[in-house]
Amino acid sequence: MEKWQNSDTLLLWVIIIIGVMILLVGTLISVFYISYRKVLRSKDEEIRIKMDYQRSLLQVSLEAQENERIRIAADLHDNIISTLTVIRLKAAIGSNQQELDQLLGTAIDESRRISHELSPPLYEEKPLENNLLTILKSWRSFYHIDHVVDVRTDRPINKTIKLQLVRILQELLNNVHKHAKASHVDLTLRITNKYIVLLVKDNGIGFNTTTVKNGIGLQNIALRTDNLNAQYKYKSSKEKGTRFIFFVKNGKNKISIS
Incomplete structure (x- = not known):
């Protein structure tokens, strides 16, 4: 073996x-x-x-x-x-x-x-675009304002979305008034069956996004955006103004910004 x-x-x-x-x-x-x-x-x-x-x-x-x-x-x-x-x-x-x-x-x-x-009067009954344009109207004595409204649906918008968008626009315009030293504000609103997009631009002095991102105004907008399960982005350049864009699904599901 x-x-x-x-x-x-x-x-x-x-x-x-x-x-x-x-x-x-x-x-x-x-x-x-x-x-x-x-x-x-x-x-x-x-x-x-x-x-x-x-x-x-x-x-x-x-x-x-x-x-x-x-x-x-x-x-x-x-x-x-x-x-x-x-x-x-x-x-x-x-x-x-x-x-x-x-x-x-x-x-x-x-x-x-x-x-x-x-509490904006009759905001629940009025179309969203009317609510936002009413807010813009009160600022026309301070700024030259242009707006584009593109509504492609008759679908009713949730009252919570209406109110939060009203508050977000108020916050944005207050921030412009306090800090931007702008003379011109542009608003674009698009409403479809699937989503709502709000774009607000100004020609102000801009701000440093790394140091101002924790400000009360932007955090308040973040709170309202989170409440709607929505998303937003902003871009600001020194002496070139600020661009803010907000997306919310015109329904239940969250929309993604690429």
């Missing part, structure tokens, strides 16, 4: 083969385990980032609400209350009726403006 056919030698080979197989299986298990742990860590990190983002948006929402309360309080105090105080004083000294009526008209107009900003 040859040496390799010896029972002890065969047993040794069997042990070696089993050992190699165990080593291979152990190595494979280790590789799969490490990969699995990496996947878990990646998912945990993704969840953590999403939670941090949601907390950030919640904080922005709370700050925006508080800022809005402060602004409304200032409007009430500086415009309406001061005007009513003047009316009271003028009435006490016997001012003529025409002057009092004019001051009352100013107070009523200011009250109506604040009320409209809090």
